Amino acid sequence: MALMAIELRNVSKKRKTKTIGPLDLALPEGHIIALVGQNGSGKSTLLHMLMKLAHPDEGTIHWFGGSFEGGLPLEVRRTIAYVAEVPARDEDHWTPDEAASFRSYWYPDWDEAYFQALLDQFDVPRGIRLGKMSKGERRKFEIAAVLAAGPKLLLLDEPSSGLDPFAWRIMIETFQRYMDERQATIIISTHIVEEVRRLADYIVLLHKGELLGMAEKDALLGAWSEVWVSAADEAELAELAAELPEALELKMQTPGMATVITSRMQDLEKRLSDLGVKMIKNRILDLEEILSLWTMGHRPELADSKRGD
Numbered sequence: 001m002a003l004m005a006i007e008l009r010n011v012s013k014k015r016k017t018k019t020i021g022p023l024d025l026a027l028p029e030g031h032i033i034a035l036v037g038q039n040g041s042g043k044s045t046l047l048h049m050l051m052k053l054a055h056p057d058e059g060t061i062h063w064f065g066g067s068f069e070g071g072l073p074l075e076v077r078r079t080i081a082y083v084a085e086v087p088a089r090d091e092d093h094w095t096p097d098e099a100a101s102f103r104s105y106w107y108p109d110w111d112e113a114y115f116q117a118l119l120d121q122f123d124v125p126r127g128i129r130l131g132k133m134s135k136g137e138r139r140k141f142e143i144a145a146v147l148a149a150g151p152k153l154l155l156l157d158e159p160s161s162g163l164d165p166f167a168w169r170i171m172i173e174t175f176q177r178y179m180d181e182r183q184a185t186i187i188i189s190t191h192i193v194e195e196v197r198r199l200a201d202y203i204v205l206l207h208k209g210e211l212l213g214m215a216e217k218d219a220l221l222g223a224w225s226e227v228w229v230s231a232a233d234e235a236e237l238a239e240l241a242a243e244l245p246e247a248l249e250l251k252m253q254t255p256g257m258a259t260v261i262t263s264r265m266q267d268l269e270k271r272l273s274d275l276g277v278k279m280i281k282n283r284i285l286d287l288e289e290i291l292s293l294w295t296m297g298h299r300p301e302l303a304d305s306k307r308g309d
């Protein structure tokens with residue numbers, strides 16, 4: 001059974017207008033997990049709770065199997081690195097090298113050569129204070145600095161925010177390599193579907209504070225299909241709808257042709273054949289469409305991948 005980097009049991013946090021949770025989640029070590037959800041769905045709140053910057057009103061959190069009252073013990077804290085959505089101001093007056101030298105006291109595994117190589121790769125200006133950097137430059141510094149600390153667990157709140165496409169590509173490759181080489185766990189909050197598609201092993205979907213579930217990305221891809229079938233008109237389509245419990249959305253596209261969305265392709269194919277309805281063509285829905293359906297409450301039928309083990 002996979003070891004868990006993080007486990008949340010019945011965790012909830014009351015915010016002014018909504019409650020985040022209850023969250024029951026087990027996030028396996030050595031994987032990249034994408035937190036996905038619309039604005040205000042609770043992604044940052046979850047990351048804050050994992051850093052103990054916010055405290056659950058209910059439930060328990062385990063870090064690598066341990067649960068801690070008060071702050072995280074130093075030896076655990078040193079294995080975790082965090083890139084906040086907005087950088088803290090307390091390093092603003094330092095240059096990248098000054099900030100790195102401060103951070104290296106905190107992180108005994110600090111890898112200065114790796115840090116310098118990442119700054120070069122990202123083309124981060126060296127002689128300028130962090131507070132004067134552009135949003136993207138600062139973000140690149142933050143990413144280089146968290147990776148150089150050599151953490152086992154990386155918590156990244158929208159890390160690509162402000163990055164140009166060139167830097168974005170380097171970031172994706174760098175995270176992937178870091179995870180592969182160190183068996184690290186990366187939890188990343190993102191709105192960018194391409195980032196999820198390229199990076200994530202697991203997807204955790206939040207919606208308005210509620211956990212809609214966790215799924216393996218590869219199981220999710222291919223879970224929904226759109227099928228074109230022959231149907232003369234709306235009346236015939238309505239009759240067909242009554243015969244197709246596997247169909248989620250039925251729509252007339254042109255006279256004589258309708259589309260059906262399903263997550264039970266094999267059942268649907270068999271049913272259409274039994275009914276003598278012609279299947280014209282089909283396509284697999286892309287990740288963006290799948291996430292949108294899931295957000296609307298239509299979780300595809302998957303083998304239970306919630307615990308990721």
Ligand SMILES: Nc1ncnc2c1ncn2[C@@H]1O[C@H](COP(=O)(O)OP(=O)(O)OP(=O)(O)O)[C@@H](O)[C@H]1O
Nearest residue numbers: 015016017018037038039040041042043044045046
């Ligand atoms: N410190 C806080 N005090 C009170 N309410 C908060 C606080 N932080 C967040 N909230 C509220 O909690 C909810 C979840 O916010 P959170 O920042 O976790 O969402 P998010 O998914 O990260 O959103 P986004 O994609 O916009 O960054 C929102 O309704 C937000 O207004």
